[in-house]
Amino acid sequence: MKTVKDFLWKPGMTVEQMVDDFGSLGYQSIELNKASDIVMKMKQEGAKIYLTFTSNMVTSGLRGFFAQLIKLGMADVVVTTSASIEEDIIKSLGDEFEVSDFNANDIAMHEKGENRVGNLLIRNESYMKFEDKIQEFLKRIYEKKKRWDVSDFLHELGLMVDDSNSILYQAAVKNVPIFCPGIADSSIGFHLFMFQQKNPDFVIDVISDVKNVIFASNYDEKKGLISLGGSISKHYAIFSGLMNGGFDYVVYLTTSHASSGSMSGATTKEAMSWGKIKDSASGATVNGDVTITFPLVMGRALDKLKKMEILK
């Protein structure tokens, strides 16, 4: 029997202390505390950790945090959507996204070449810089080989990016595969298409990459999943886990709800019926904006793992 405890602020409170207190606070704060516990368990028990996120989280400053987590060994397999790739590269070219407003004047923004993503914005110039760079990268990659599995292609891209805050870069350095089944979408998809027009034997093989995602871990290995938001990145990870015996630990952070039957709102409870999560799996679903909940869940886990000397 766990009781609710009156939360009290203490001066200079750390994230670790506050998320500890969340464990007896109520509603989503309890779930957040539980999610943090499960992340710790993944690492303590040597599970292979799958991390999935959508591109809007890369647009936000979580991009650097994702790179850092890969570097720290907290993500062994990454699954994401196509725009994450182009935005990671744009940022590695030194371009910056800006803070805007949910109620901005969108017509005026369009005239100024500003593209809004919630309360952030990306400038047209950033996409132009990306265009130049990616065509150069593609040339070099094509010279090596004509047909690429998506994850091999992204590994190669990562070797060309030189930015310690880059997801592609850290993943390449740490040999962490990045899966992106929807690579044909967005600006990166368009530039791959333009390049293929000139080089028709250039193939990005999404089907062949299925073996890589399935064999990203063994059937017998412990597996953990941290899934942010929904979309194809969440589904591809849990489907590949299902092919591979299911996950032992699962953490979902999302703003969606289960009521519409969507993937983004699907809970860890529902996943049990599919065997996507082993019946004995530890699962937690935290409802809330990932730019708030994810730094809290991971911040506490990292501090505790560091003290245990599990985090290198």
Add this chain to the structure above:
Amino acid sequence: MKTVKDFLWKPGMTVEQMVDDFGSLGYQSIELNKASDIVMKMKQEGAKIYLTFTSNMVTSGLRGFFAQLIKLGMADVVVTTSASIEEDIIKSLGDEFEVSDFNANDIAMHEKGENRVGNLLIRNESYMKFEDKIQEFLKRIYEKKKRWDVSDFLHELGLMVDDSNSILYQAAVKNVPIFCPGIADSSIGFHLFMFQQKNPDFVIDVISDVKNVIFASNYDEKKGLISLGGSISKHYAIFSGLMNGGFDYVVYLTTSHASSGSMSGATTKEAMSWGKIKDSASGATVNGDVTITFPLVMGRALDKLKKMEILK
């Protein structure tokens, strides 16, 4: 100046009458009425209509409605996610999905081979039937050609399905392209992979398909977008529209909100900053479960278009 009118029930009220009344009722009912108006305008002005949906909507009985809309000429381009393909085929094989419960016992369901999707369920047997059928289909498709653009592949699949309620079938008959950039995901992706293992020169080309989605309409044609839910299906459609001058009319039906910067919650207002929607575009975003809002939006539009003799 439009005023709010007291809504009154009349015996035997039709959907058309009720959604007419929604125009002066309040909050999302007003937006729903506006969305229905915009759908009508798309058709009246001869716009090419893009329809996007996620697979959970195919799991629900909207699958038959999507097929009917294609048949009626209300969808000229379709974009969807991978599981939609397998579920459309499963249903065409005579298998049925069942009504379950949001609070079902997921562990018990798993033991019975039942997979929950919200308050619906799909049986393991259905996936086994699909496995047998798709391998047979793939063999026949491979005999014709080794390398396929996704939309050509799906057209070919549609020709093999014999079910008037099938999305693939009606799209093939009406020459409506189905785009599915995330084809490598889900059961269909896995079976494509298994087939490719035996036939390594079999290629499903997602990159080459980009030309098909971009040239699915001309720059000068009027274009309309009806997007249900979010995910890669929504983004691929609006990105292709952007490459092609942007949409003139846009209707979004979704349960997500703009606050998290996600694609599923992105509004028609935000799309203007990207030029994804022309500045002069008519746009409406309706918040609510698509299994309720979509039949209402379309039901009224179809009845009115029929009376105008625009719907054949």
Add this chain to the structure above:
Amino acid sequence: MKTVKDFLWKPGMTVEQMVDDFGSLGYQSIELNKASDIVMKMKQEGAKIYLTFTSNMVTSGLRGFFAQLIKLGMADVVVTTSASIEEDIIKSLGDEFEVSDFNANDIAMHEKGENRVGNLLIRNESYMKFEDKIQEFLKRIYEKKKRWDVSDFLHELGLMVDDSNSILYQAAVKNVPIFCPGIADSSIGFHLFMFQQKNPDFVIDVISDVKNVIFASNYDEKKGLISLGGSISKHYAIFSGLMNGGFDYVVYLTTSHASSGSMSGATTKEAMSWGKIKDSASGATVNGDVTITFPLVMGRALDKLKKMEILK
């Protein structure tokens, strides 16, 4: 075993037909169909029906529908919030609310004396008219008696309003009590206060009204609850039901979710733990905007009850 059925549009479809089809469609449409069934059962089995709603629904055109439902004998007890009272009177004075825009320029609106409620607006003039009228009404009421239970006071007010679309009027005519424990809030609360300043022995007794809400039905009577949105109106109704043996049938329509532990998001499932709903109760929670879901739920129920000759 209930199966999902492919939804198909039929020309001239009625609301009744569409909501019938929702029963095998998926996600919230299934719940909506179930809610409609439960409403019918309430009436068929002679239950006393409690209807609760918040004032934003009165701002919308649902106000006329609430009045109509009372007239039709579909609501035996009403619970609402304070602003519902003033807005019902404002409308009965011939004033109209207008359709605005969620993205309206709020500063400009303020300068024009326009007050926004979502995508609707109420003009300052309407509140001024209300002020004049309510002071006149209060004088007449005070002449009768100095101390009033809230529901008696609202009954008296209803006798003074002459508008068949008025909730207060129909409730007075049909002897349906209206409970409003939060009467001290909003414009009505302010004007009661102003009147009391001049007449210090004038008392609106919220505590004494508790007996009226508790004895609004017998312990042995069947009781049904239709609750729209959340707030004090939902809680007061279910609390009074709890004091009285709990409800037999419960329908919640709301946009909130259970994840935050709020009253508006609390489900019929949670209510069972409180005994607010009898364990055997039929319950349904429909997630979505009430201006869409409520006309559908009730429209079908009314048509079916009429055919059964249960509705007079």
Add this chain to the structure above:
Amino acid sequence: MKTVKDFLWKPGMTVEQMVDDFGSLGYQSIELNKASDIVMKMKQEGAKIYLTFTSNMVTSGLRGFFAQLIKLGMADVVVTTSASIEEDIIKSLGDEFEVSDFNANDIAMHEKGENRVGNLLIRNESYMKFEDKIQEFLKRIYEKKKRWDVSDFLHELGLMVDDSNSILYQAAVKNVPIFCPGIADSSIGFHLFMFQQKNPDFVIDVISDVKNVIFASNYDEKKGLISLGGSISKHYAIFSGLMNGGFDYVVYLTTSHASSGSMSGATTKEAMSWGKIKDSASGATVNGDVTITFPLVMGRALDKLKKMEILK
């Protein structure tokens, strides 16, 4: 021009540092940072701070934090709902609420006398203890005076409670008025009614209390509002502010969205059209569970105010 910055975890990170970083992170984390800035400004500029919350937040451990904030001089006026009163007293009697599960078996819980609130629970015994205590308190209060304004009554109650984590207690000690226009609801409402049955001249006057809430601050004073969740507590505060010139600073933390026109989802932007917030007001709306967002918003503000020696 403010740019997005890559978020990086630092070992032993404090809440203050993390929320500082949120200012350039994205989506709701930016809004949360802004909300924290506005709270600081309220205090720095000597504004009178109104704090509103709903009872589910008292059920959670935020109860102790609310008491602490009053003690620290961070809340000058409190507005809440009726169940907050009884739960604050229950906790002051030494009873504890427990951590449960959103998916708990509600029928089994009911049989065990456990009442679920989201993922928390309250035992029947707690309500019984409350019943005994409150009747004793009411007797003593009635001996002093027969007719009470709500806020005076709650002040008197606070003087009888002896628990430094109690909201009522700290408010009484610090002479902070607690407003509760919906006092007739819930268990407290029921026990007031029972007491009045025996003592018919006992009056709790909600109307007369309007003067107290309106004169809780001067027209000329700076005023700030921190509103958690929605309901009558939010509306009563902003309505009283409106009568008094409007608020200069407003922070809304809520899980609701503006799309349904509800009070809980109403934004600080909408409030401007009403003059509820002065046009020049600083406003921030943070979407997310209050048990997570509120400790973050306030934790950082408190640490910074302490360093500035503004917090005593």
